[in-house]
Amino acid sequence: MLLIPCPWCGPRDESEFSYGGEAHIARPREPDALSDAEWADYQFMRTNPCGWHREQWLHTHGCRRWFNVERNTATHAIHAAYRIGEAPPLREPAS
Amino acid sequence: MTQPRRLAEGGLIDRGEPLRFVFDGRELEGYAGDTLASALLANGISVVNRSIKLHRPRGIVGHGAEEPNALLQIDRGAVTLPDRRATQTELYDGLEARPAVGRPERDPGAAMGALSPFMPAGFYYKTFMSPQGWWERYEQVIRPAAGFGYAPNGPDPDVYDRCNVHCDLLVAGGGAAGLQAALTAARAGARVIVADEQARFGGYLLASRAWIGDESAQAWVARTVAELAAMPEVTLLPRTAVFGNYDHGFAGLVERLSDHRPPGKRAGPRERYWRVRARQMVLAAGAIERPIVFGNNDRPGVMTASAVTTYIRRYGVCPGQRAVVFTNNDSAYAAVEALQAVGVSVVVADAREECSAAAAAARDAGVDVRPGSAVLSAHGRRQVTAATIGDLARQGQQRVPCDLIAVSGGWNPAVHLHSHIRGPLRFDHDLATLLPASGPDYVRSAGAAAGVFTLAEVLANGAEAGAMAAAALGFEPVMASVPTVRDDDPAPGALRVLWRAPLPSEGKLPAFVDLQNDVKTSDLELAVREGYRSIEHVKRYSIMGFGTDQGRLGNIVGSGIVAELLGENVETVGTTTFRPAWTPVSYGALVGEELGALFQPVRTTPMHDWHVARGALFEDVGQWKRAWYYPRAGESLDDAVRRECLATQRGIGALDYSTLGKIDIQGPDAVTLLERVYTNNWRKLAVGRCRYGILLDENGTVLDDGVTARLGEHHYLMYTTTGGAAAVLAWLERWLQTEWPELDVYLTSVTDQWAIMSLAGPSSRDLVQDLGTDIDLDPQAFPFMAVREGHVAGVPARVQRASFSGELTFEISVPADYGLFLWERAFALGERYGITPYGTEAMHVLRAEMGFIIVGQDTDGAVSPLDLGMQGLISDRKDCLGKRSLSRPDFRRDDRPQLVGLTPDDPEVVVPEGAQLVHNPDQSTPVPLEGWVTSSYYGARIGHSFALAMVNGGRARHGERLTAWDLDAGAIAVTVTAPSFYQPPRE
Numbered sequence A: 001m002l003l004i005p006c007p008w009c010g011p012r013d014e015s016e017f018s019y020g021g022e023a024h025i026a027r028p029r030e031p032d033a034l035s036d037a038e039w040a041d042y043q044f045m046r047t048n049p050c051g052w053h054r055e056q057w058l059h060t061h062g063c064r065r066w067f068n069v070e071r072n073t074a075t076h077a078i079h080a081a082y083r084i085g086e087a088p089p090l091r092e093p094a095s
Numbered sequence B: 001m002t003q004p005r006r007l008a009e010g011g012l013i014d015r016g017e018p019l020r021f022v023f024d025g026r027e028l029e030g031y032a033g034d035t036l037a038s039a040l041l042a043n044g045i046s047v048v049n050r051s052i053k054l055h056r057p058r059g060i061v062g063h064g065a066e067e068p069n070a071l072l073q074i075d076r077g078a079v080t081l082p083d084r085r086a087t088q089t090e091l092y093d094g095l096e097a098r099p100a101v102g103r104p105e106r107d108p109g110a111a112m113g114a115l116s117p118f119m120p121a122g123f124y125y126k127t128f129m130s131p132q133g134w135w136e137r138y139e140q141v142i143r144p145a146a147g148f149g150y151a152p153n154g155p156d157p158d159v160y161d162r163c164n165v166h167c168d169l170l171v172a173g174g175g176a177a178g179l180q181a182a183l184t185a186a187r188a189g190a191r192v193i194v195a196d197e198q199a200r201f202g203g204y205l206l207a208s209r210a211w212i213g214d215e216s217a218q219a220w221v222a223r224t225v226a227e228l229a230a231m232p233e234v235t236l237l238p239r240t241a242v243f244g245n246y247d248h249g250f251a252g253l254v255e256r257l258s259d260h261r262p263p264g265k266r267a268g269p270r271e272r273y274w275r276v277r278a279r280q281m282v283l284a285a286g287a288i289e290r291p292i293v294f295g296n297n298d299r300p301g302v303m304t305a306s307a308v309t310t311y312i313r314r315y316g317v318c319p320g321q322r323a324v325v326f327t328n329n330d331s332a333y334a335a336v337e338a339l340q341a342v343g344v345s346v347v348v349a350d351a352r353e354e355c356s357a358a359a360a361a362a363r364d365a366g367v368d369v370r371p372g373s374a375v376l377s378a379h380g381r382r383q384v385t386a387a388t389i390g391d392l393a394r395q396g397q398q399r400v401p402c403d404l405i406a407v408s409g410g411w412n413p414a415v416h417l418h419s420h421i422r423g424p425l426r427f428d429h430d431l432a433t434l435l436p437a438s439g440p441d442y443v444r445s446a447g448a449a450a451g452v453f454t455l456a457e458v459l460a461n462g463a464e465a466g467a468m469a470a471a472a473l474g475f476e477p478v479m480a481s482v483p484t485v486r487d488d489d490p491a492p493g494a495l496r497v498l499w500r501a502p503l504p505s506e507g508k509l510p511a512f513v514d515l516q517n518d519v520k521t522s523d524l525e526l527a528v529r530e531g532y533r534s535i536e537h538v539k540r541y542s543i544m545g546f547g548t549d550q551g552r553l554g555n556i557v558g559s560g561i562v563a564e565l566l567g568e569n570v571e572t573v574g575t576t577t578f579r580p581a582w583t584p585v586s587y588g589a590l591v592g593e594e595l596g597a598l599f600q601p602v603r604t605t606p607m608h609d610w611h612v613a614r615g616a617l618f619e620d621v622g623q624w625k626r627a628w629y630y631p632r633a634g635e636s637l638d639d640a641v642r643r644e645c646l647a648t649q650r651g652i653g654a655l656d657y658s659t660l661g662k663i664d665i666q667g668p669d670a671v672t673l674l675e676r677v678y679t680n681n682w683r684k685l686a687v688g689r690c691r692y693g694i695l696l697d698e699n700g701t702v703l704d705d706g707v708t709a710r711l712g713e714h715h716y717l718m719y720t721t722t723g724g725a726a727a728v729l730a731w732l733e734r735w736l737q738t739e740w741p742e743l744d745v746y747l748t749s750v751t752d753q754w755a756i757m758s759l760a761g762p763s764s765r766d767l768v769q770d771l772g773t774d775i776d777l778d779p780q781a782f783p784f785m786a787v788r789e790g791h792v793a794g795v796p797a798r799v800q801r802a803s804f805s806g807e808l809t810f811e812i813s814v815p816a817d818y819g820l821f822l823w824e825r826a827f828a829l830g831e832r833y834g835i836t837p838y839g840t841e842a843m844h845v846l847r848a849e850m851g852f853i854i855v856g857q858d859t860d861g862a863v864s865p866l867d868l869g870m871q872g873l874i875s876d877r878k879d880c881l882g883k884r885s886l887s888r889p890d891f892r893r894d895d896r897p898q899l900v901g902l903t904p905d906d907p908e909v910v911v912p913e914g915a916q917l918v919h920n921p922d923q924s925t926p927v928p929l930e931g932w933v934t935s936s937y938y939g940a941r942i943g944h945s946f947a948l949a950m951v952n953g954g955r956a957r958h959g960e961r962l963t964a965w966d967l968d969a970g971a972i973a974v975t976v977t978a979p980s981f982y983q984p985p986r987e
Helices: A034-045 B035-043 B123-127 B134-144 B178-189 B204-205 B217-229 B305-311 B331-342 B357-364 B416-420 B455-472 B521-529 B536-541 B553-564 B587-591 B606-614 B638-649 B670-677 B723-737 B764-771 B816-833 B838-852
Strands: A002-008 A012-014 A016-023 A052-058 A068-070 A078-083 B014-025 B026-032 B070-072 B081-085 B095-100 B161-172 B193-196 B234-237 B240-245 B248-255 B272-281 B287-288 B302-304 B322-327 B347-352 B366-372 B373-379 B386-391 B397-401 B404-408 B412-413 B425-428 B431-438 B441-447 B512-514 B619-621 B624-629 B653-656 B660-664 B690-696 B702-712 B715-720 B746-749 B754-761 B789-794 B795-800 B809-815 B897-904 B916-918 B929-939 B944-952 B961-966 B970-977
Touching: A002 A078, A002 B287, A016 B789, A052 B723, A068 B723, B026 B035, B161 B178, B161 B240, B161 B386, B161 B455, B161 B587, B178 B193, B178 B204, B178 B272, B178 B455, B178 B754, B193 B240, B193 B272, B204 B217, B204 B305, B217 B234, B234 B404, B240 B272, B272 B455, B272 B512, B272 B536, B272 B587, B287 B305, B287 B512, B305 B322, B305 B331, B305 B404, B305 B795, B322 B331, B322 B373, B322 B386, B322 B441, B331 B347, B331 B404, B347 B357, B347 B653, B357 B366, B357 B764, B357 B795, B373 B404, B412 B431, B441 B455, B512 B553, B521 B536, B521 B553, B536 B553, B606 B816, B619 B838, B624 B638, B624 B670, B624 B838, B638 B653, B638 B838, B638 B929, B653 B816, B660 B670, B670 B715, B670 B723, B690 B746, B702 B795, B715 B723, B723 B746, B754 B764, B795 B816, B809 B816, B838 B929, B838 B944, B897 B929, B929 B961
Parallel strands: B014 B095, B161 B193, B161 B272, B193 B234, B272 B441, B302 B404, B322 B347, B322 B404, B347 B366
Antiparallel strands: A002 A012, A016 A052, A052 A068, A068 A078, B014 B026, B070 B081, B070 B095, B240 B248, B248 B272, B287 B412, B347 B373, B373 B386, B386 B397, B425 B431, B619 B624, B653 B754, B660 B715, B660 B746, B690 B702, B702 B715, B754 B809, B789 B795, B795 B809, B897 B944, B897 B970, B916 B929, B916 B961, B929 B944, B961 B970
């Protein structure tokens, strides 16, 4: 059960949140200019790393804000939570 | 009553407080302080259960959570508890227990034991899989023969409590190490929770004869617990198992609140589920003594050495009169001492060739110690009668009469809570077991759970763990000086690795690795012979370590034997993964109060009581209770719905539409948001007008639909389906927050703020006029798909002219508190027009006659607007969510399932929803499927039955004849039509 540091509310229990999948996938500006394969790539293809992963979370039963979390999928360690539009906080590459 | 095996003195039981209990119909007596297991042993009960698969007679082996056999059914009726470990069940007056499997005496399944050579691992898979489809028949015979226990026969009458708590330090285990850790951290100022699954703190110290400083171990425990109890920031939780350790310091605990009291004297909740978030953890769960495998090692009377010590010293019960102690390490000499002290003759088979100091001391005290030897097999059936002791290096074996075999194969630290959070393990060669290696930095194992066994070291280790936790929390711990310890019980040193004894000369006998699951060494041999290599695969093939046992007793031994069979070392083989729960957790504790009426909220509209008074039946739509139909006396559903539909067509039908989702959208960019999420155009929608729209997900499939009204320059009100309200708001919010944060627009759910009364039918305008309104109702001034704000019946109202039925409709929204007033007023004034309430069933019929879809009924997650014939709603002027997907080749196929209407040949026959559409049902299978029925009713307005359906390439097939086929209704001939049946009246 993760303890997720909501950027607005502070650390809260995972049961208050919903998971939103990989972060930083921008919606294409001109979808009609894309090939089917490119559109499918945007829609379906996601990284599936064993390690650090930037992902979206929603504080469903709290402030109802979406934000980003950088989480290690292997250890569940959370490096940082940051607001939409903010740059991910730096992380030591080795850690 | 006599307790033949009870000692005259000693132990932490109260001989002045006898407790009566019943086991398998026999009335017995124990004492306060007993567990059910110690009381059964005191009464000389050897067979307490049968084994799950082979129905072999089984006795008590352990004294705690590791017990594999004594899984008993406690009490009766709705409160009965299956599979309770007798070793963890406190005795109370009036307790009633029986075996969870079979009968201890004259067991009808006992013949299974004789068949055991024919029932190896995988037996069921191999034997009962053919002929195909017969498993269900076999199962009816096999299941009742197997364990485990009986479910309660009624709803659980008990209540359960739950709490969420935060603490600085959670200490799992209140033995020597745990108490020291808690004391050190608490003295430094930390907020500490100490949990122990037993009724009293102390762990193994309760069976120790050690002295700590100038007091006995038990006195030290009492004084330490008293000091902790006096600290306001310390919470002591006896009878509380830490059953699971999850991420980020979250642990699940279950506290037993009333199970230990007699049934008549229980009050309050039965259990409490503690959800603990701890900043630091000390895992001091102790260690479990492991057996050594030998022939017939499951016979009643074979116990772990530490269990024997515990029963003698803590419970004042001697489980035997003549004992053989079989060990490969020093710790079993505590049992030798304990047995000797109560006058039991002891023969020691010590697997080690050289006499250790502990062995030499026992020999000097007159014990028959036989170095380099092992117990090869046990004799006796319902009780051990003898042991065959053999020499490990040379030939030769001897039969030694005994009624108790105490075994020690070394100790396995209880690393489970460490493993739950993926803490790594390392193999320790001195102890021949797995120890916790460094895991997350907020978790420390201490004491025997960390592989530390000498009492002085355990106390120091516990204090150090507590001090480190306190320091990590920012406190300044003071290391208490560890008192001098005098402990004559040897720690498990000088171990000789021995997983299983050699075969006795009489040949191969059943030798059990996992007693609870009836897994023998021969099953492991078979698994390896059949090619399994990974211990995880061997486990699943042999079922070793399954169920509530979770490998507590046999896992490391099993790994050791598999390693020998594979010719590998045990480090390489490793162990299976320990997962939560450490001990079984009742569903009641996890569910807590969240059941029945508190399971989830029930949402009702402001007019709900009126519907109830009018005799409405309700249907659940999400959390809402919606009026389904309003039967009059003697009316069936069908009768009522026909009447409600016709009343709407001829006069006025009134529908409570309050449950509709309502999202208030405001801001300069509101229209941009609508443009981006709806498929159609919104920029030219004038203030005071409304429009139907469909929402797509990015995959191009229909997410929701509804009407949106423009209330002002930058103000819109979006209606969603009743069930889709929350999802649509979340969907819009997600896009606004994550992708379009630059849009200046705000969303508010106003679903509960407005009550809606929908008046449909030719007289509806007259009734609104009669109610009194300042809104001009003239069709020129207030056309179809327009919205007006003003007053109706003297209250603020918003009136919208949309129609889901095809009839002239005024949807009147008023603030929720006026909802019932408006409703009752309309019914009072509408009597002259024959106003009739109609429910969701009539609403469905009316809309289906119009060909209007219900998202989620006529659509599923694969249906695009093109499939629904809604090309006209898709703007080619702009992009919107999901639009790009509509040009993918598959969505352009012209043989996709498309929305059509169906007319049955027989106008009175209603095709069951979900029926499959085929050309010819008598064709040989597989019959090609042409489609399926999504909505189907009798249409009172059109005078015949009809349906909506999805049919492959259906738009080009109008007029074609198909057969609807349903398992119950059989074949029904239908004709494909356009999905529109009712011609609404012209205004």
